[in-house]
Amino acid sequence: MAQERERGITIQSAAVTFDWKGYRINLIDTPGHVDFTLEVERCLRVLDGAVAVFDASAGVEAQTLTVWRQADKHKIPRICFLNKMDKIGASFNYAVESIREKLKAKPLLLQLPIGEGKTFKGVADVVSKEKLLWNSNSDDGKDFERKPLLEMSDPELLKEITEARNALIEQVADLDDEFADLVLGEFSENFDLLPAEKLQTAVHRVTLAQTAVPVLCGSALKNKGVQPLLDAITMYLPSPEERNYEFLQWYKGDLCALAFKVLHDKQRGPLVFLRIYSGMIKRQLAIHNINGNCTERISRLLLPFADQHVEIPSLTAGNIALTVGLKNTATGDTIVSSKSSALAACRRAEREGEKKHRQNNEAERLLLAGVEIPEPVFFCTIEPPSVAKQPDLDHALKCLQREDPSLKVKLDPDSGQTILCGMGELHIEIIHDRIKREYGLETYLGPLQVAYRETILNSVRATDTLDRTLGDRRHLVTVELEAKSLETSSLLPVIEYAASVAENLSQASREAIENGLHSACLQGPLLGSPIQDVAITLHSLVIHPGTSTAMISACVSRCLQKALKKADKQILEPLMNLEVTVTRDYLSPVLADLAQRRGNIQEIQTRQDNKVVIGFVPLAEIMGYSTVLRTLTSGSATFALELSDYQAMNPQDQSTLLSQRSGLS
Numbered sequence: 143m144a145q146e147r148e149r150g151i152t153i154q155s156a157a158v159t160f161d162w163k164g165y166r167i168n169l170i171d172t173p174g175h176v177d178f179t180l181e182v183e184r185c186l187r188v189l190d191g192a193v194a195v196f197d198a199s200a201g202v203e204a205q206t207l208t209v210w211r212q213a214d215k216h217k218i219p220r221i222c223f224l225n226k227m228d229k230i231g232a233s234f235n236y237a238v239e240s241i242r243e244k245l246k247a248k249p250l251l252l253q254l255p256i257g258e259g260k261t262f263k264g265v266a267d268v269v270s271k272e273k274l275l276w277n278s279n280s281d282d283g284k285d286f287e288r289k290p291l292l293e294m295s296d297p298e299l300l301k302e303i304t305e306a307r308n309a310l311i312e313q314v315a316d317l318d319d320e321f322a323d324l325v326l327g328e329f330s331e332n333f334d335l336l337p338a339e340k341l342q343t344a345v346h347r348v349t350l351a352q353t354a355v356p357v358l359c360g361s362a363l364k365n366k367g368v369q370p371l372l373d374a375i376t377m378y379l380p381s382p383e384e385r386n387y388e389f390l391q392w393y394k395g396d397l398c399a400l401a402f403k404v405l406h407d408k409q410r411g412p413l414v415f416l417r418i419y420s421g422m423i424k425r426q427l428a429i430h431n432i433n434g435n436c437t438e439r440i441s442r443l444l445l446p447f448a449d450q451h452v453e454i455p456s457l458t459a460g461n462i463a464l465t466v467g468l469k470n471t472a473t474g475d476t477i478v479s480s481k482s483s484a485l486a487a488c489r490r491a492e493r494e495g496e497k498k499h500r501q502n503n504e505a506e507r508l509l510l511a512g513v514e515i516p517e518p519v520f521f522c523t524i525e526p527p528s529v530a531k532q533p534d535l536d537h538a539l540k541c542l543q544r545e546d547p548s549l550k551v552k553l554d555p556d557s558g559q560t561i562l563c564g565m566g567e568l569h570i571e572i573i574h575d576r577i578k579r580e581y582g583l584e585t586y587l588g589p590l591q592v593a594y595r596e597t598i599l600n601s602v603r604a605t606d607t608l609d610r611t612l613g614d615r616r617h618l619v620t621v622e623l624e625a626k627s628l629e630t631s632s633l634l635p636v637i638e639y640a641a642s643v644a645e646n647l648s649q650a651s652r653e654a655i656e657n658g659l660h661s662a663c664l665q666g667p668l669l670g671s672p673i674q675d676v677a678i679t680l681h682s683l684v685i686h687p688g689t690s691t692a693m694i695s696a697c698v699s700r701c702l703q704k705a706l707k708k709a710d711k712q713i714l715e716p717l718m719n720l721e722v723t724v725t726r727d728y729l730s731p732v733l734a735d736l737a738q739r740r741g742n743i744q745e746i747q748t749r750q751d752n753k754v755v756i757g758f759v760p761l762a763e764i765m766g767y768s769t770v771l772r773t774l775t776s777g778s779a780t781f782a783l784e785l786s787d788y789q790a791m792n793p794q795d796q797s798t799l800l801s802q803r804s805g806l807s
Contacts, residue, residue, distance in 0.1 A: 144579060145572055145575055145576070151173065151174075151175060152171060152172065152173040152174065152175075152178075153173055153175075153178060153181075153572055154173070154178075154181060154405075155170050155171060155172045155173065155181045155182075155184075155185045155403065156170070156171050156446075157169070157170045157171075157415065157446035157462050157464075158171075158446060158447050159445050159446060159447065159461070159462065162372045162375075162376060163372075163373070163376065165376045166460075166461070167372070167375065167376070168460075168461060168462045170185045170189065170462070172185050172186075172209075174205050174206075174209070175205065175568060176204075176205050176208065176565070176566065176772065176777060177564070177565045177566035177567075177568045177569040178565070178569065179208065179212075179516055179548075179565065180513075180515060180516060180546070180547065180548035180565070182209055182212055183212055183513060183514060183516070184402045184403060184473060184474070184513040185402065185403075186212055186213055186216045186218055187216060187400070187402055187513050188400055188402045188417035188462070189216075189218060190218075190219075190379065190380045190381070190382055190384075190385045191218060191219050191220060191221070191375070191379030191380050192213055192218050192219075192220040192221075192379075193220065193221050193222075193223050193371070193375065193379075194206070194209070194210065194213070194220050194221070194222050194223070194355075195223050195225050195362075196222060196223065196224050196225060196237055196241070197225060197226050197229070197237075198224040198225060198226050198227050198229065198232035198233065198234060198236075198237045198258075198359065199226060199229050199230075199231040199232045199233065199237075200237075201236055201237040201239070201240030201241070201244075202237075202240040202241060202244040202245055203777070204775075204776055204777035204778040205777060206244075206245075207244065207245070207778070208780075210245050210247075217352065219349045219350050219352055219378075219379060219380055220349075220355055220379075221349070221355060221356045221357075221358065221371075221374055221375065221378060221379060222241060222249065222355050222356070222357045222358070223357075223358050223359070223360065223367075223371055224237045224238075224357065224358070224359040224360075225359075225360065225361065225362050226361060226362075226363075227255050227258060227259075227262045227359050227360060227361045227366070227367070228259065228260070228262040228361040228363065228364070228366070229259065229361075230259050230260065231259065232258050232259050232262070233258065234254070234255050234258060234359060238251065238357060241355070241357070247354070247355050248313070248317070248353065248354035248355065249354070249355055249356075249357045250310055250313060250314065250345060250348070250354050250355065250356045250357060251268060251306055251309075251310060251357050252267070252268050252269055252310070252345070252356045252357065252358055252374065253265040253266060253267055253268060253357070253358045253359055253367075253370065254266045254268060254302065254303065254306060254359075255359050256273060256275070256299070262361060262366070263275055263276065263278075264276050264286065264366065264367075265358075265359060265360060265366075265367050265370065266291065266299060266302075266303050267370065268303055268306045268307050268310055269307070269310075269338050269341050269342060269345075270338045271290065271291050271300070271303055271304070271307065272288050272289060272290050272291060273288075273289055273291055273296070273299065274286055274287070274288050274367075274370060275287055275289070276364070276366045280364075281364065282364075282365055283364050283365025283366050283368060283369075284365070286366075286369070291303060304334070307333065307334075308333050310341070311325060311333050311336060311341065313354070314341065314344045314345060314348055314354075317348045317351075317353045317354055318344050318347055318348050318351075320344070320347070321340070321341075321344035321347075324340060342377055342378075345377075345378055346377060346378050349378045349379065350380055350384060356374060356378055358370060358371050358374055381460070382419075382459065382460030383460075387419060389419075389487075389491075390419055390420050391490075391494075392487035392488070392490045392491045392494075393419075393420045393421065393478075393483070393487050394487075394490070395420055395421055396420065396421050396478065396479055396483045396486075396487065397418070397420065397421030397422065397423065397429070397477070397478055397479035397483070398418075398419045398420045398421060398476070398477075398478055398487075399416040399417060399418045399419060399421075399423065399463075399476075399477040399478075400416065400417050400419065400474070400475070400476055400477070401414050401415065401416050401468070401471045401472070401473060401474070401475045401476075401477060402415055402416075402417060402473060402474070402513065403415040403473060403545075404471070404472060404473060404544050404545050405545060406541045406544070406545060406580075408580075410442075410466045411466065411467075411469070412468065412469060412471075412544070413444075413464050413465070413466060414464070414465045414468045414471050415446070415462060415463070415464055416462070416463045416464075416465055416477060417461075417462050418457060418458065418459050418460065418461050418462075418463060419459060420459045421459060421479065422456055422457060422458045422459065423440065423443060423456060423457050423463055423465070424440075424443070424455065424456040425440055425441065425442055425443045425455060425456070426439065426440065426441065427439070427440050427479075428440075428480070429468075429477050429478065429479060429480075430477070430478050430479065430480050430481050430483070430484060431468075431470065431471055431475050431476070431477055432475070432476045432477075432478060432484055433472075433474070433475040433476060434470050434471065434472075434475060436470050437480075437481070438467065438468050438469065438470060438471065439467055440465045440466070440467050440468065441466050441467030442465070442466040442467065443455070443456065443457060443463055443464070443465060443466075444463070444464040444465075444466065445457070445463070445464070446462060446463075446464045451464055472544060472547075473513055473544075473547050474513040474547075513547070515547045515548055516548060516565065517782055517783070517784075518548065518549075518550050518563035518564055518565060519564075519565060519566065519767075519768045519781060519782070519783060520563070520564050520565065520566050520567060520569065520570055520766075520768050521561055521562070521563050521564075521590050522561070522562055522570055522587050522588065522589060522590060523554075523559040523560065523561055523562070523587070523588045523589070523590060523591065524539075524560050524561075524562050524574070524585050524586070524587055524588075525559070525560070525585060525586045525588065526583065526585055527583070527584050527585065527586070531583060534581065534583055535560070535577070535583055535585060537581075538577050538580075538581040538583060539551045539560075539562075539577075541581075542573060542576065542577070546573075548564065548565050548569070549562065549563070549564050549569070549573060550562075550563040550564075551563070554591070554593065556591075556593040556671075556672070557591045557593065559591060561590065562587075565768075566768045566769070566772075567766070567768065567769050570587065574587055589765055590761075590765065592715065592716065592761050592762045593671070593716060594669055594671045594713055594714065594715055594716075594799075595666075595671055595672055595673070595674050595713075595714040595715075595788050596666030596667070596668055596669065596671050596672070596673050596674075596711060596712065596713055596714065597627060597673060597674055597675045597676060597711075597712050597714060597790075598625060598626075598627050598673075598676060598706060598709035598710060598711055598712065599627055599709070599710040599711070599712050600626070600627070600709055600710050601624060601625065601626030601627070601709075602624070602625055602626075602705045602706075602708045602709045603622065603623070603624045603681075603705065604622070604623060604625075604701050604702075604704040604705035604708065605620070605621065605622040605701065606620070606621050606697055606700055606701035606704060607619070607620045607621075607697075608620075608693060608696060608697035608700070610693065615688050615690075616686060616688070616689075617686065617688075617689040617690060617693040618684075618685075618686035618689060619683070619684070619685055619686070619689055619693055619694055619697040619698075620682070620683070620684040620697075621680070621682070621683055621697055621698055621701045622680075622681045622682045622683075622701075623678055623679065623680050623681060623698070623701055623702060623705065624678070624679045624681060624705070625676055625677070625678050625702060625705045625706060625709065626676070626677050626679075627675060627676065627677075628675045628676060628677050630675075631674070631675055631787075631788075632674060632675055632676075633672070633674050634660065634663070634674075635659055635660065635663050635673070635676045635677070635678050636676070636677040636678070637655075637656060637659055637677075637678050637680070638677065638678070638679045638680070639679075639680050640679065640680060640681045640682070642682065643680050643681070643682060643683050647683070650691055651685065651691065651694055653691070654691035654692070654694040654695045654698075655680065655683075655694060655695070655698050657695050658694065658695035658696065658697070658698035658699035658702070659678055659698055659699065659702055661695070661699050662698075662699040662700075662702040662703050662706070663676065663702070666706065666711070667703070667706050667707045667711060668711050668713060668800065669713065669799075669800075669803060671713075673706065674714070674788075678702065680698075712790050712791075712796070713790075713791045713796050713799065713800075714788040714789060714790055714791070715760050715761065715762060715788065715789060715791050716760070716761040716785060716787075716788055717758045717759070717760055717761070717785075717786045717787060717788065717789045718758065718759050718760070718761050718764055718783045718784065718785060718786060719756075719758060719783065719784050719785070719786040720736075720741070720755075720756070720757055720758065720759045720764075720781060720782075720783055721754060721755070721756050721781060721782045722736075722754070722755040722771065722779055722780075722781040723749065723752050723753075723754050723779060723780050723781070724752060724753055724754075724755065724775055724778070724779040725751065725752055725753070725775070725778055725779075726751070726752075726753055728774060728775040728776075728778065728779060729746075729753050729755070731774045731775070732755060732771070732774060732775065732779065733755065735770065735771075735774060736755070736757065736759060739759050739760070739763035739764070739767075740759070740760055740763055740795070741757050741758065741759040741763070742757050742758045742759070743755060743756075743757040744756045744757045744758070745757075758786055758789075760789075761785075764783065767781070768781070
């Protein structure tokens with residue numbers, strides 16, 4: 143994307159398919175920014191293994207933790223790659239230590255760097271006791287030489303590598319019984335004689351069991367260390383056959399795939415990314431979408447290659463495909479070859495279930511677990527340049543929402559504004575930028591209009607007379623009514639009639655009165671916000687014969703407004719339920735910041751190493767909170783929001799708000 147090139151960050155995950163030494167690798171590059179957590183979530187859902195990339199000078203950062211937890215949730219075996227070894231301040235030992243401490247993982251050092259920072263030349267392979275040196279003149283890192291470490295040429299490095307190898311063998315033997323028997327049996331005297339292949343298969347088993355993570359290092363800028371990383375991917379990470387998915391046995395080789403991403407292409411329409419779990423996909427194939435319960439046809443099949451795509455006739459299980467022609471498929475949908483194939487799989491699953499006495503919903507068993515979509519935390523309004531462009535904006539937002547389910551679009555019933563709900567400031571900024579570039583619409587983002595409400599605190603009486611002559615008809619209405627505050631919460635006014643009024647009131651007049659009272663309650667005397675929690679009693683009503691219902695409405699409405707103006711008025715503001723998850727070190731600045739935002743802390747719980755702060759904060763004070771919270775906690779805190787209810791403002795805040803609204807402050 144143009145935005146990615148400008149900012150130098152990943153925003154959308156991109157897929158690329160390539161071959162390496164006889165293996166087919168499907169690689170998906172995911173963003174590291176917290177605003178695009180959904181991209182990581184939906185890609186991890188369809189991957190078999192992962193490479194976690196660290197900055198060797200920074201070690202484990204805040205977002206590394208988040209992504210690591212997501213990979214734990216999906217039980218994905220991973221390899222660590224310490225990147226930027228040639229950066230000033232890069233430290234291999236510091237980065238490994240931070241993986242051990244912060245991620246609570248067991249790093250297996252398969253490589254040691256030769257030099258760090260400016261002096262970084264290459265890596266030493268611990269498993270095979272070889273050194274790999276890159277040619278300093280080669281920019282793309284293709285030229286490197288692999289030499290065995292010899293006592294004569296580099297005695298110190300050889301000693302270091304031998305120690306590291308012995309430590310690695312002990313570590314793996316602790317975690318893998320089969321390997322421990324082998325080491326104790328044949329090679330207990332001399333670890334040097336242990337063949338590299340035996341150690342590699344043991345590391346492979348340990349990685350799959352997720353009891354430890356292999357660690358490699360290098361520098362991606364000049365492609366130093368990338369070739370051994372690709373070798374490690376093919377050697378230690380699982381192939382599709384080694385991942386055991388329970389649902390595959392029911393399909394017996396029939397097609398089963400998961401749509402995990404949708405992109406919009408101007409020429410081709412929606413492009414859907416599918417991960418094929420079993421069976422194969424061909425072009426012009428009709429498929430059945432279980433979630434949407436609809437059948438569609440794949441018109442073309444492409445192999446993803448970043449922003450260029452290669453057209454292919456068919457693709458087999460274990461691959462990632464890009465399909466053209468699926469109009470109704472969304473993120474998280476399960477795709478099968480036909481409805482009958484799904485039902486057959488269902489029956490097989492039921493038979494198995496009966497054997498094991500397991501009863502659960504048949505459709506659920508067939509559906510691959512979709513993708514969990516995080517709740518939005520950042521809100522703002524979006525306006526088109528003119529009313530004529532509103533349909534275009536709606537279309538653009540609809541397409542973007544289909545691509546990115548973490549973007550939610552709502553219409554505010556109180557103000558009639560279109561509200562964007564996203565994962566953070568950067569997320570919304572990029573959506574705004576994409577609407578401009580891809581859909582040619584210059585839109586305006588604004589702060590959220592807070593929907594205040596009003597109420598009254600005491601009871602007041604008012605009388606009003608309306609006397610008009612229109613043509614030859616005289617319209618005369620006299621009303622006396624009382625408005626008082628309600629104990630319980632009610633959005634609409636509660637209307638009561640005195641006994642004398644209720645006796646001779648026609649249905650038409652009754653409707654006119656209620657219309658008048660409701661319309662008067664839509665605009666309060668203070669801010670023009672709706673009025674709630676009010677009870678109205680009609681004490682007397684005199685209607686001259688021949689008076690129209692519109693006049694009755696108008697008179698009642700005017701009388702109620704008169705009463706409300708006399709009463710003691712109170713503004714109610716929306717309160718948000720807030721839950722912040724934060725590490726112990728940052729708890730006090732977060733609490734101090736919430737106190738400044740007129741927050742009300744209910745309780746602080748402990749969850750593993752974190753503290754969870756639960757409380758209420760007014761919606762007006764939560765604008766831009768996601769950015770502030772990340773700044774306060776170096777990006778380590780997360781929070782969730784939901785609307786709780788309306789609460790009375792204290793007099794001081796109320797007078798500040800009123801003077802702001804009248805333009806005095």
